[in-house]
Amino acid sequence: MPALWLFITVLVLGLAGFILGRARVMKDADGDIRKLHSLPNYYGSNVMLSAIIPSLGLLVLWLIVQPMIIQANVASHIPTENYADSGALNLLMSDVRRVADGLDIAVSQGALTPHAAQNLTGTDDVRGILGRLGVALGTDVEDDILTAAQEYRIKSNIGGWIMTVAVIAAAILGFAMALKVTNKDHRARNSVEKVVLALLIGAASLAVLTTVGIVFSLIFNTIEFFKLYPAADFFFGTTxxxxxxxxxxxxxxxxxxxxxxxxxxxxxxxxxxxxxxxxxxxxxxxxxxxxxxxxxxxxxxxxxxxxxxxxxxxxxxxxxxxxxxxxxxxxxxxxxxxxxxxxxxxxxxxxxxxxxxxxxxxxxxxxxxxxxxxxxxxxxxxxxxxxxxxxxxxxxxxxxxxxxxxxxxxxxxxxxxxxxxxxxxxxxxxxxxxxxxxxxxxxxxxxxxxxxxxxxxxxxxxxxxxxxxxxxxxxxxxxxxxxxxxxxx
CATH class of the missing domain: 1.10.3720.10 (MetI-like)
Incomplete structure (x- = not known):
């Protein structure tokens, strides 16, 4: 399932949790709001947050980690003599990802069957096939790039299905656990306020960590530059x-x-x-x-x-x-x-x-x-x-x-x-x-x-x-x- 649809599914589950959580606690209190520890909306919000936060956190983490793991595994299909350093390898991997995306487009539009996409060879007119679908490639696709792209596509599809199951399972598990403990004596307001406080702290930390990340990215690349060019000539040069x-x-x-x-x-x-x-x-x-x-x-x-x-x-x-x-x-x-x-x-x-x-x-x-x-x-x-x-x-x-x-x-x-x-x-x-x-x-x-x-x-x-x-x-x-x-x- 695409990440966007997965995101929407989680939101729908969260909305359902809000409605059911609120209805459950009102039923437990026989419709008398005075018997509740917290306002009814807090109980619904507690179920909604329990479903949404763990699943969306898992989704974001998966989307960040999966490409790195797949790229590390797929890079082994590219012979080391084809690139001189990590920068050249990254350029080759960008071609791999474009070809893999092009194969997915070809399969989704019916231009290729899944079996044909996995059995293409470098001698086939891969560039022409993908070009007709709007996937621009600067050069012909060599065998090692195509093989790596086919492997990348398989692993990405498998990872996507595992991600879908894991995220939905996390949402359902959080939904069920929160709904189970929802009753008129549950301190829902305290739980919701703790979550909101954590979100506020996370937002503030994210801003700080973004600044730190920018600074460190500049520092590391600046150090690499000064390894290649004299600092005195850089700071005091007039040309x-x-x-x-x-x-x-x-x-x-x-x-x-x-x-x-x-x-x-x-x-x-x-x-x-x-x-x-x-x-x-x-x-x-x-x-x-x-x-x-x-x-x-x-x-x-x-x-x-x-x-x-x-x-x-x-x-x-x-x-x-x-x-x-x-x-x-x-x-x-x-x-x-x-x-x-x-x-x-x-x-x-x-x-x-x-x-x-x-x-x-x-x-x-x-x-x-x-x-x-x-x-x-x-x-x-x-x-x-x-x-x-x-x-x-x-x-x-x-x-x-x-x-x-x-x-x-x-x-x-x-x-x-x-x-x-x-x-x-x-x-x-x-x-x-x-x-x-x-x-x-x-x-x-x-x-x-x-x-x-x-x-x-x-x-x-x-x-x-x-x-x-x-x-x-x-x-x-x-x-x-x-x-x-x-x-x-």
């Missing part, structure tokens, strides 16, 4: 010239300079406009004006970044060339093309305005009204109150909003790709094209990259370095926030 044929120069300084140069320009645009907009909306605008202006301002946050990139490429870039180019209105010939740091910085600044304005507005509104009243009562004007009382009190939150905007700017990709160009250079001229760390990560991991080469592994080193720098920025912001909070507590 970025990757070459998958060898002889690459992978200095990070030009990339980080482009990243921070564009981010600084975007913040110079977004912070004043966003902060002034927040002050106006929270302190000066009336309810009607605020009700119209704030939603319109926040629409900017919902625009996809690719649209901003196209705006930079087609509108802002040509506009700046028309002003600062050779034949521009200023006649200065500072800008040779539309792709430049200033183009990406301006457009990214527009994108960041709603992040700063919306967050700062909420933070300013959270400042106690008593502080405003006290300042005004002492004779300060409204502008003096904003400048000397409200903004200092809200400064920790405003720093957090600016940090969020800075993190978004540092991690932006599409606007930089379309608006800033792809040149890695160290230059102070904002009218020249430059590139950033994120765009280079994408370029190094696209195409037919050999993941054992420094040219591909450098993407993980770039990501790890960017992560560390962002973490340092967060620490600095936390220190600032704590300092000002101590002043106003």
């Amino acid at each position: 970025w010239a990757p070459s998958f044929g060898g002889g690459s120069e992978l200095g990070i300084l030009p990339l980080f300079w482009g990243t921070f140069y564009i981010s600084i320009i975007s913040l110079l645009v977004a912070v004043p406009i966003g902060l002034f907009a927040a002050v106006y909306l929270s302190e000066y605008a009336g309810p009607k004006t605020r009700g119209i202006a704030k939603p319109l301002l926040e629409v900017l946050a919902g625009i996809p970044t690719i649209v901003y990139g196209l705006f930079a490429l087609l509108t802002v870039g040509p506009l700046l060339v028309g002003m600062f180019g050779k034949d521009g209105s200023f006649g200065v010939n500072w800008m040779q093309g539309g792709s430049a740091v200033i183009t990406a910085g301006l457009v990214m600044g527009v994108m960041l305005i709603p992040f700063i304005s919306s967050l700062s507005d909420d933070i300013i509104n959270s400042v106690p009204q008593s502080m405003r009243d006290g300042s005004l009562g002492l004779g300060a004007t409204k502008s003096e109150t904003i400048k000397q009382v409200i903004l200092p009190a809200a400064l920790p939150g405003i720093v957090g909003a600016i940090l969020l905007a800075a993190s978004r700017a540092i991690g932006e990709t599409m606007i930089v790709v379309l608006g800033a160009g792809a040149a890695a250079r160290l230059s102070m001229n904002p009218f020249e094209a430059m590139t950033t760390v994120t765009t280079r990560i994408v370029s190094q991991l696209t195409g037919d990259a050999d993941f054992s080469s420094p040219e591909a592994l450098v993407a993980f080193a770039l990501g790890m370095t960017l992560f560390v720098i962002t973490l340092c920025l967060n620490i600095v912001a936390l220190v600032i926030v704590r300092k000002y909070r101590e002043q106003y507590d």
